[in-house]
Amino acid sequence: MFAAYAATTDPAEPLSALRVGDIAPPPAPDGWVGVTVKAATLNRHDLWSLAGVGLAADSCPMILGCDAAGIDDDGNEVIVHSVIGDPEAGGGDETLDPRRTLLSEKYPGALAERVWVPTRNLVAKPASLSFPEAACLPTAYLTAFRMLTTRGRLPSDGSVLIQGATGGVSTAAILIAHALGARVYVTSRSEAGRESASELGATAVETGARLPERVDVVIESVGAATIEHSLKCAKPGGRIVVCGSTSGHMATVDLRRLFFLQLELVGSTMGTIEELRRLTQMVAMSEVRPLIDSTFSLADAADAFARLDSGDIFGKIVVEP
Structure with a gap:
């Protein structure tokens, strides 16, 4: 074979x-x-x-x-x-x-x-x-779907920050978040990455830049290099959902911000067969490709x-x- x-x-x-x-x-x-x-x-x-x-x-x-x-x-x-x-x-x-x-x-x-x-x-x-x-769908898109829905509990008319613009999970999160009706912000170190994210309908900013608003959910796959920014960008009661650590897995977290703003730092890995079915149905019934x-x-x-x-x-x- x-x-x-x-x-x-x-x-x-x-x-x-x-x-x-x-x-x-x-x-x-x-x-x-x-x-x-x-x-x-x-x-x-x-x-x-x-x-x-x-x-x-x-x-x-x-x-x-x-x-x-x-x-x-x-x-x-x-x-x-x-x-x-x-x-x-x-x-x-x-x-x-x-x-x-x-x-x-x-x-x-x-x-x-x-x-x-x-x-x-x-x-x-x-x-x-x-x-x-x-x-x-089975890995990147399922991971993004679970992060936004099951783990992130993205509200209707919610807001999302996606750290990093070009990876499989990031591009999946942009498309799925839009399909769920969210306002989507994306960070990227490169101008080309920001331009590509903008073409998908996201508001793209430089890594570490201040957002126009604090968000309900942060999609975090970068890790140590962006976790502090992710915490600062979450609104009170918001959720930072982590699925990876490409920049390093040992990070310092300001616990004062975590407890004072009642933030949730949540891990997420892949998704269930039922979530894959829901994702597949959503994609089939929408313009998401x-x-x-x-x-x-x-x-x-x-x-x-x-x-x-x-x-x-x-x-x-x-x-x-």
Whole structure:
């Protein structure tokens, strides 16, 4: 089976651990179903895996990729939910299962001709979405959706600040927040990033700049470099929802601001199968369409990874077997 996989892990040179070629199809656990992959997308998670974050070298070779849309063995067009977990163990939420994992961590991922998942992890793909568009939803768009709704509790006619303009979660948050009726502010260090965010309808400002208003929800994926600004931009009772820490994970927080303004500093990771269904329905019934940066064939996956690693992207990178 043709795939993009981690042959080993390399913290110093992650891309050196990537291989693209034939690999033996993995044995599927009992009760799992196969999906012929029509489109997959890359995430920062894939680079972390190559660097050995969440993936041990002795678990390699490991097929990479969390996101996929394709056709199951019964001929149904489906979207793959990449969280492998037990909702009952998480109190009804599989992302809270202490043993939960993602595709490409313990089980082979989606950057291949075929992927296998539990039957419950399949969501019907709406006919109105292309396979590349559908493949954008399970990680970045689901993460943004959960941050804005379940964790952020964005009110109707609310306001949102998104730290960083160009990543997959950030562009997803811009589009979803607009669809939910919010006023959207975005920060970026680069003029090009601010221009791109403005084209999507956001009010874009330089990183650290003062906003016209304090916001209900802050979408925080940058981490140490922006957390102080995020706290300052939240209105009393507002929520700073954190899903990443690309600039560093050790941050100093002014606890006086936190308790005096009764702010909520909230963590968020991925989303549930039910949230993916809600997101898919919202996208299908609206004008929201995932933003695609570029498309590569699976044979050219190394070029796709190099583009992701460069950071010079706006939207999602799609890989088609």
